[in-house]
Amino acid sequence: MQQLPLSFHNDEQYLKRYFENEIKKNVSLVITDNSTSMLSIKKKGNTFVIRLHRIFLSAGKEVLGEMFEFIKNKKAKTPYIRNFINQNTHLLKMKPGRKVNMKTQGRYYDLLYIFNSLNKDYFEGNISASITWGKGGARYRARKRTLGSYNSHNNLIRINPVLDTKRVPRYFLEFVVYHEMLHADLGVAVNPVRRTIHSKEFRKREIIYKHYHRAIGWEKKMWV
Numbered sequence: 001m002q003q004l005p006l007s008f009h010n011d012e013q014y015l016k017r018y019f020e021n022e023i024k025k026n027v028s029l030v031i032t033d034n035s036t037s038m039l040s041i042k043k044k045g046n047t048f049v050i051r052l053h054r055i056f057l058s059a060g061k062e063v064l065g066e067m068f069e070f071i072k073n074k075k076a077k078t079p080y081i082r083n084f085i086n087q088n089t090h091l092l093k094m095k096p097g098r099k100v101n102m103k104t105q106g107r108y109y110d111l112l113y114i115f116n117s118l119n120k121d122y123f124e125g126n127i128s129a130s131i132t133w134g135k136g137g138a139r140y141r142a143r144k145r146t147l148g149s150y151n152s153h154n155n156l157i158r159i160n161p162v163l164d165t166k167r168v169p170r171y172f173l174e175f176v177v178y179h180e181m182l183h184a185d186l187g188v189a190v191n192p193v194r195r196t197i198h199s200k201e202f203r204k205r206e207i208i209y210k211h212y213h214r215a216i217g218w219e220k221k222m223w224v
């Protein structure tokens with residue numbers, strides 16, 4: 001269904017183990033879609049939290065090698081990483097789904113329009129994820145509480161088509177899309193020890209959505 005803009009050579013699990021072997025420390029690896037901070041490393045107790053933009057999943061050995069140097073010695077020069085980012089930035093702007101089987105125009109709402117305006121208003125246009133209405137059908141309806149999802153493997157946001165009706169106010173649908181875009185922006189941890197899907201930072205940013213309270217209120221009233 002989804003055509004990827006890049007061929008991913010490195011499996012996330014492999015990358016995590018590779019990092020752990022090299023630096024002999026626990027690594028919490030978070031793959032992000034955040035193109036303003038492509039690579040960041042923080043030490044949290046005994047664990048190194050490495051946040052990587054997803055383009056690094058296709059990085060070669062030289063680039064990865066430089067990352068270890070960077071982790072060990074913050075001042076290390078990083079010409080390979082720089083080069084790699086420069087060579088790949090055009091790929092970040094590619095919208096993978098345009099020509100594939102993506103469905104943004106619903107019967108009532110156009111997801112692409114909503115996505116683009118949220119991207120501009122809240123993310124400085126940095127979210128490169130694709131968005132589509134999910135498939136309908138019985139299985140999906142049974143899980144209708146799952147209103148949206150973000151898949152970091154194909155960088156795809158899916159929105160439950162039960163929301164594609166005029167009974168659902170625009171601010172509520174926008175809120176669901178905004179929530180999934182936050183997941184894309186903040187990244188999804190690989191094998192987290194404790195599964196905190198909605199971190200403190202996530203909750204803090206979620207409230208920034210300008211109809212947050214209205215949306216939460218509507219959900220409580222209407223969606224039981």
Ligand SMILES: [Zn+2]
Binds near residue numbers: 183197
């Ligand atoms: Zn969520």
